[in-house]
Amino acid sequence: MTEAIEKTQTAVSVEGVSKRFGAASVLALPVMAPAVAADTGLAPSLLGVYSFAMWGAAMVGSSLAGDLIARLGSVRVVQLMLALSATALLCGASGWTPALAAVPPLIGVACAIETPASSDILARVTRAQHRTFIFSL
Numbered sequence: 001m002t003e004a005i006e007k008t009q010t011a012v013s014v015e016g017v018s019k020r021f022g023a024a025s026v027l028a029l030p031v032m033a034p035a036v037a038a039d040t041g042l043a044p045s046l047l048g049v050y051s052f053a054m055w056g057a058a059m060v061g062s063s064l065a066g067d068l069i070a071r072l073g074s075v076r077v078v079q080l081m082l083a084l085s086a087t088a089l090l091c092g093a094s095g096w097t098p099a100l101a102a103v104p105p106l107i108g109v110a111c112a113i114e115t116p117a118s119s120d121i122l123a124r125v126t127r128a129q130h131r132t133f134i135f136s137l
Contacts, residue, residue, distance in 0.1 A: 007125040008122075008126045008127070008134060010125075011121050011125045012122065012134060015078075015118040015121065015122060018078055018118065019114065019118065021082060021085060022081065022085055022110060022111055025085040025088060025089060026054070026107055028089060028092060029050060029100075029103055029104075030051075032092075033047050033050075036092075036100070039095055040097055040100065042097065042100070049104075050103070050104050051104075053105060053108065054107050054108040055108060056108065057104060057107075057108025057109050058109065058111050058112040059112070060108075060109070060112075061108060061109035061110075061112030062112040062116075064109075064112075064113070065077070065112060065113045066116065068080070068113055068117075069116060069117055069120055074118075074121045074124075075117075075121065077113050077114075077116075078114060078118060078121070080110075081110045081113050081117065082110075084107070085106070085107060087106055088102065088103045088106035088107045088110065091103050091106065122134055122135065
């Protein structure tokens, strides 16, 4: 295999893992909402507030993604996404109500910055004739 193909395969694999981690982060608290509500005494109906806060933060985060990629580089932005998601999951696992409030904005920003950074990485390592296929995955 050529070095270019190996780089593309590695990038696709790593980006696939980061996207799956991001998706799992988005869905973790909503899936566990009944148990979290029972443990914390919070109303399960606050899940709507969670969604609003997460996607609101995602809108803000998406407006910052280009600047972050220009300043830090796309690999660092993906690493930042993973760190934000892990921090959010730790806050959610704590069961402490103030920490739970940090979960939606952290996950929202993490989701918003991941896709532009991943696209930048894939665009850099994928040959032009293979981009249509790679970006369809």
